[in-house]
Amino acid sequence: xxxxxxxxxxxxxxxxxxxxxxxxxxxxxxxxxxxxxxxxxxxxxxxxxxxxxxxxxxxxxxxxxxxxxxxxxxxxxxxxxxxxxxxxxxxxxxxxxxxxxxxxxxxxxxxxxxxxxxxxxxx
Amino acid sequence: xxxxxxxxxxxxxxxxxxxxxxxxxxxxxxxxxxxxxxxxxxxxxxxxxxxxxxxxxxxxxxxxxxxxxxxxxxxxxxxxxxxxxxxxxxxxxxxxxxxxxxxxxxxxxxxxxxxxxxxxxxxxxxxxxxxxxxxxxxxxxxxxxxxxxxxxxxxxxxxxxxxxxxxxxxxxxxxxxxxxxxxxxxxxxxxxxxxxxxxxxxxxxxxxxxxxxxxxxxxxxxxxxxxxxxxxxxxxxxxxxxxxxxxxxxxxxxxxxxxxxxxxxxxxxxxxxxxxxxxxxxxxxxxxxxxxxxxxxxxxxxxxxxxxxxxxxxxxxxxxxxxxxxxxxxxxxxxxxxxxxxxxxxxxxxxxxxxxxxxxxxxxxxxxxx
Numbered sequence: 256x257x258x259x260x261x262x263x264x265x266x267x268x269x270x271x272x273x274x275x276x277x278x279x280x281x282x283x284x285x286x287x288x289x290x291x292x293x294x295x296x297x298x299x300x301x302x303x304x305x306x307x308x309x310x311x312x313x314x315x316x317x318x319x320x321x322x323x324x325x326x327x328x329x330x331x332x333x334x335x336x337x338x339x340x341x342x343x344x345x346x347x348x349x350x351x352x353x354x355x356x357x358x359x360x361x362x363x364x365x366x367x368x369x370x371x372x373x374x375x376x377x378x
Numbered sequence: 379x380x381x382x383x384x385x386x387x388x389x390x391x392x393x394x395x396x397x398x399x400x401x402x403x404x405x406x407x408x409x410x411x412x413x414x415x416x417x418x419x420x421x422x423x424x425x426x427x428x429x430x431x432x433x434x435x436x437x438x439x440x441x442x443x444x445x446x447x448x449x450x451x452x453x454x455x456x457x458x459x460x461x462x463x464x465x466x467x468x469x470x471x472x473x474x475x476x477x478x479x480x481x482x483x484x485x486x487x488x489x490x491x492x493x494x495x496x497x498x499x500x501x502x503x504x505x506x507x508x509x510x511x512x513x514x515x516x517x518x519x520x521x522x523x524x525x526x527x528x529x530x531x532x533x534x535x536x537x538x539x540x541x542x543x544x545x546x547x548x549x550x551x552x553x554x555x556x557x558x559x560x561x562x563x564x565x566x567x568x569x570x571x572x573x574x575x576x577x578x579x580x581x582x583x584x585x586x587x588x589x590x591x592x593x594x595x596x597x598x599x600x601x602x603x604x605x606x607x608x609x610x611x612x613x614x615x616x617x618x619x620x621x622x623x624x625x626x627x628x629x630x631x632x633x634x635x636x637x638x639x640x641x642x643x644x645x646x647x648x649x650x651x652x653x654x655x656x657x658x659x660x661x662x663x664x665x666x667x668x669x670x671x672x673x674x675x676x677x678x679x680x681x682x683x684x685x686x687x688x689x690x691x692x693x694x695x696x697x698x699x700x701x702x703x704x705x706x707x708x709x710x711x712x713x714x715x716x717x718x719x720x721x722x723x724x725x726x727x728x729x730x731x732x733x734x735x736x737x738x739x740x741x742x743x744x745x746x747x748x
Contacts (some may be wrong), residue, residue: 308448
């Protein structure tokens with residue numbers, strides 16, 4: 256199953272857009288470095304609409320109290336309600352990588368952005 | 379890795395079909411909105427001199443929308459809770475709420491006590507604004523009377539002024555750093571009883587932790603329940619509930635998981651130290667079960683088994699009342715904030731009956747939806 260989301264020119268870096276893949280609401284994100292990502296748009300916690308969340312740079316884990324370091328290239332989608340953060344590449348929550356939302360393939364096809372169910376990994 | 383697809387996330391169960399009283403909903407007035415409702419002599423302090431409420435919290439609310447759910451902020455930049463139509467759509471209609479109890483934003487009891495005359499006038503303006511802009515627009519909205527608790531006799535006069543409004547159901551006191559059980563504040567409780575109103579205690583950004591304001595917001599927000607414990611203890615051991623046996627008290631926006639500890643600890647202290655407070659005539663746990671109710675938000679993730687144990691530990695299934703805290707960032711969804719599978723009887727109590735029974739002026743619930 257695949258779905259045309261929008262024209263490629265309609266999604267700028269750092270933006271996201273909602274689409275529907277069958278029964279599943281999906282948020283499609285263009286990262287700050289231009290890559291496309293797609294995640295289920297419903298927060299694992301209380302169902303907050305992730306397509307209305309915001310993309311931030313990930314705060315790397317640091318050694319000492321008071322030390323703040325951004326994690327270059329890693330971006331997170333923060334739920335607009337309670338702030339659960341999801342790695343946009345993996346769908347994992349940053350506080351517990353064992354908890355994740357479903358991810359989808361997102362790519363450009365001609366002038367369009369398309370999402371589809373992930374293909375099985377080759378064995 | 380546990381990967382949950384949206385299609386398999388549990389859908390809302392019977393809560394969807396149950397009456398819902400939301401005991402904490404924030405409408406919001408910027409000071410300028412209150413100017414038309416202020417006595418003329420006070421208006422210039424907002425229009426010309428720029429008065430703003432004091433805020434001592436040294437952090438920002440570390441959420442995508444700041445204090446609010448990001449999707450509740452208005453396109454023109456106004457904060458969540460500023461617009462009735464948005465609140466109606468996102469809360470009342472979205473979740474089919476029977477009644478939402480408005481708990482406001484600007485409350486003098488949570489501000490510094492200075493300049494009491496202005497604060498008292500401001501609270502009168504707030505109450506009139508609330509009636510005109512909100513209660514008059516939707517019968518599902520119920521009101522809270524805002525007062526300046528630092529001036530208890532003035533507060534009592536304000537309660538008498540608007541307490542007869544049929545949809546004003548409680549007096550609300552935002553918590554700063556004063557224990558409100560002290561006799562100084564009792565005129566407020568007397569006025570509440572006189573007007574058939576409950577008292578709601580609500581958290582505020584000016585409420586410290588037991589150790590003041592820690593270094594990080596996450597510390598402060600983790601410890602929100604501390605001031606609620608302080609207020610319950612203050613009210614009980616200063617004899618408020620013995621003095622006003624008709625009074626119902628709501629603790630709002632402090633969560634509820636601290637309650638079993640509070641009951642257990644205060645009962646034990648009473649057994650050991652009762653003679654210091656001989657005006658308290660019963661075990662604190664009995665007073666809590668009879669007089670206190672606790673709004674559920676902010677909830678914590680927990681299993682159904684853990685939740686039922688917590689209720690059981692209180693020896694009462696009548697203490698907790700559902701609340702969303704809309705439009706704030708830690709909004710609790712009626713469908714997904716409490717564990718799935720709560721038995722129907724308990725669910726009805728949590729979502730409506732417990733609040734219905736503790737607000738003497740609560741209108742009748744809709745029938746045919748349970």
